[in-house]
Amino acid sequence: MDEPTQQIKIPAGFRFAGVHCGLKRNPNKEDISLIVCDNPATAAGVYTTNKVFAAPVRRDRSRTPSDKIRAVITNSGNANACTGEQGEKDCAEMANIVAEQIGASADDVLVMSTGIIGVHLPMEKIRSGIAAATGQTGAEASDFIAAARGILTTDNGKKIASRSVTIDGRTFQIAGMCKGAGMIAPNMATMLGIVLTDAPLSVDQAQSVLSQVADETFNCIRVDGHMSTNDSLLLLASGAEGGETLTDAQLDQLQVAMKEACEEMARLIPADGEGATHLIKIDVEGCASVDDAKKIAIEVADSPLVKTAITGGDPNWGRIVSAVGYAGVTFDPLKLELRLNDILLYQEGTPVQFDAKNVSQSIKGSFETHVQLTLFEGDAKARVWASDLTVEYVKFNADYST
Amino acid sequence: MDEPTQQIKIPAGFRFAGVHCGLKRNPNKEDISLIVCDNPATAAGVYTTNKVFAAPVRRDRSRTPSDKIRAVITNSGNANACTGEQGEKDCAEMANIVAEQIGASADDVLVMSTGIIGVHLPMEKIRSGIAAATGQTGAEASDFIAAARGILTTDNGKKIASRSVTIDGRTFQIAGMCKGAGMIAPNMATMLGIVLTDAPLSVDQAQSVLSQVADETFNCIRVDGHMSTNDSLLLLASGAEGGETLTDAQLDQLQVAMKEACEEMARLIPADGEGATHLIKIDVEGCASVDDAKKIAIEVADSPLVKTAITGGDPNWGRIVSAVGYAGVTFDPLKLELRLNDILLYQEGTPVQFDAKNVSQSIKGSFETHVQLTLFEGDAKARVWASDLTVEYVKFNADYST
Incomplete structure (x- = not known):
């Protein structure tokens, strides 16, 4: 389904991997996606307002915003939702494995899951998948795309967008990936999204800009009006561009570019909605x-x-x-x-x-x-x-x- | 579709007619429905909360509750909604014709319409239909059923229910008719309902009992979640049973029977929902x-x-x-x-x-x-x-x- 690798510029400071570990039946489809930050990144999150929410949502919500996030690990094929205490443990273990492999604290690893509701994670497969992913991260566009494919479920293809924006002589990259096509059978759920930038943002700036952008983009799409248990949108800002934290006026300009990228991604979701002809x-x-x-x-x-x-x-x-x-x-x-x-x-x-x-x-x-x-x-x-x-x-x- | 005329007891004090005047294409299908009260009846109403509402809803809302209603005239096939000033005039004319024919004030005639939105009423047909209806009212079950058929649009058959209830030695009849199968194409809209009783009710009692019953019955049904411009539920109490106005304790008992009848009717609507298999x-x-x-x-x-x-x-x-x-x-x-x-x-x-x-x-x-x-x-x-x-x-x- 995917077109040849697009020429997208990846924000500096991140490495990516997408691997197959057996959660999806098709061995050519990645089902584990890993994003590693070279240095502690500023991170913000916006999550489902559903009272019934998955274990990874509980975890990430308590850990964002933050100024020291080191990685995001995502599995598709299983939402780890409505899975009780075991679900919480499995989610924590995913973070632990990543943390050990990359030499970080588990507290600084975010987790996302998407797929079937009410089924425990097949942890053996996931353990080997995460080990494989941490061993092959790279910073090329092809690595980014492998990660973008690893978060998909019944989507017809990857959903990505990127922007380059020059503000007061400094150039920042923005790139994002998302997934979603409705909350679709068998129990398939969830909109997931990750936006990356190499701009230096404070914790408050990251949360503020993400909340506003989400309100105008990902919170403005409807497939079937059924809100999932796993919806999550993350923003990671590596600061790898190297300059000072943005002023408020500079942040406004970055937000415009980020909104454009997120709108481009957001509209791909209803456009790919189950059976949609319009x-x-x-x-x-x-x-x-x-x-x-x-x-x-x-x-x-x-x-x-x-x-x-x-x-x-x-x-x-x-x-x-x-x-x-x-x-x-x-x-x-x-x-x-x-x-x-x-x-x-x-x-x-x-x-x-x-x-x-x-x-x-x-x-x-x-x-x-x-x-x-x-x-x-x-x-x-x-x-x-x-x-x-x-x-x-x-x-x-x-x-x-x- | 309809089974043979059921043995239903009709509350005293009302006469009914259902005629065909050409709004529906099938000449065997009634499209004008008339209920005449022998004497001024107590009446209450519950209406759509849609900000976009039809001319008859505006009219009836301003005239209920009342203690002197003399008739309800209903046409199917056309909702008279989103029809501007002409729609208001047409609605008023329907009441005027009925009032003239039965010797009442137009102010005391309620009007209901259901069918296509945004098309002006074919008044020539409606004038002749109302004239025919006023000339052939009767108090038999068959007349009631003709009236119940006259309010239908794409329903698969009449939707009626009745109850007989004895309270402190006095027996009251309750009978009702309704229509609805979703808000269905081409632009077909509306739930309509009329509940009749020969119990003597004050204006406040009528409005209170109808509002409570509606909340627990007709306001608890969903076909497609799309609220129409014409939803209306009326209660007419003729008092023809002859005794004193009910006490509050007696009203509670009447309300139980009325809720039963309304629940029986209400569930017929989603059961007949467009294409419904469950x-x-x-x-x-x-x-x-x-x-x-x-x-x-x-x-x-x-x-x-x-x-x-x-x-x-x-x-x-x-x-x-x-x-x-x-x-x-x-x-x-x-x-x-x-x-x-x-x-x-x-x-x-x-x-x-x-x-x-x-x-x-x-x-x-x-x-x-x-x-x-x-x-x-x-x-x-x-x-x-x-x-x-x-x-x-x-x-x-x-x-x-x-």
Whole structure:
């Protein structure tokens, strides 16, 4: 599925490995992914808000933000979620093995897991996988990509992005990897993401920039509205560029570049959503607050009736307008405007004459559909990316034979 | 689809008609439904909370509760929603025609509409339909059933229930009709319901009992989680039984019978949900509040991953447990218990050994699947009924050709 290794610039200060240890059936697919920091790195995390969360989420949450992280070890194929005390022990052991091999403290190793829920980790395979990974880390793009492949489950291919940004004469690299295609059968779960930079950031800067970027990117994607037990997004800043910690103004510029890279990665997830035939971009403008705009966009994104209308190429604006109405946001419905792929469908509480065939063709002719909603309550706006809902989604998730 | 006319007892004080006027293509299907009260009736209403709501919802909301309602006129095939000022005028005209024909004030006539959104009512057909209906009302069960059929859209058959209840030597009749099968294409929308009784109720009693009953029945059903612009539930109390207005203790007993009838009707809606192959009954117990229990049940009911698991006969408990976790309710996940069709699957944060084949068979072998979640936070509980999610649902809602 993957195209040939892209020419991406890897931030300095990190080494990578991706190996196969038998968690995935296909021996050509990496299932252990390791990122090692040459020196203690600043790290921040954003995690699932699900009350039912996996052992590695508990662990990483208690260890970030930090200024001394040395490695991130990830396994795919098993989420280590709903696995009780044994799950906690297995998670700790993963960190211990890495720490021993690279000469670090286990406290400074982060762990991520993704895959089936409620099954104990096959620790024998994982032990040998981690040993193999620590023995073959490298700093080339191909090593980075092997690591990016090691975190995938049912994804159709790696999800990576990178940016280079020059700020006041200093050039910083940003590169990231993520995974996710919905929370998909058999019990496959999780969005995972890791963003790396060689910029020098303080602990507070790292957490602040990651939280803001996550809110505008990875927290704005929907496949099926089902929140996983393992969602984790990490930022590691090696500081290997060598200069002073960034000023606030410099940080703002870095954040712009990081947001671009994360948006590029984030939209790959619903675009690769289970059975998806359309990526739906939902823009909501003119709201009293960003929170209001996001609530509306998410309600539209999660409506199975909106999703199936897009799947069928149906300019069924009543479904979109009514979803706006139940988002729990106060607004004047008589001023609501709706455009689909730039064509006006609804204005001032009244249907607009439009060429339905033309709109239908514009949906059917493109992988991306643009839903544009305008309210007249303020200046705030939000964008959400979603998958449509297809027969293949239902088949994939219903036809799992027990 | 309908079975022969059931032996239902109709509350005294009402007359009914259901006629065909051309809104539905099939000339054998009633599309105008009329209920006339012999004398001014006490009436209460519960309506959609969607900010985008239809003209009849605006009208009825401003006229209930009331102690002088004389009729309810309903058309199917067109929701009169998102139709601007013309929609308000058309709605008012429907009430005016009925009022003139039966010698009442238009202010005392309620209006309900259901069907396509965003299209103006074909008033010529509706005028002749209302004239025909007012000329042929009757108080027989067959008249009641004609009226019950007149409010249907894509439902597979009428949805009615009745109860007889004797309280302190007085016998009251309760009978109701409703419609709904999801918010379904092409733009078909709406749950509508009307509950009738010959008990004498004050305005406050009527509104209080209806609000409570709605909360426990019609507000506990989910097909696709998409809230319509037209949802309306009305209660009419004729007082034709003849005695004094009920005491509070008597009202409590009436409410029990009314809740039974409404639950019987309410569960018919997800059971008839678009393409549904399972009715999912979700019981959540041991919560700190009813609101908490309902939030959890609704989140489980709306998860496409839970729905598709039931469709496929998959005892995929990780999907259910993780949906509980993101319902926004505070609880101890290490104490959560899950049973499916009475079989224990998950306890104290740890998977339980169970016979997956056996559970799968119990799902596949029955139309109804029972999801039982127990928390240990308090004594509150809630029950929600939902449809599963099938390939047919997606086909029906995507394959509408514009």
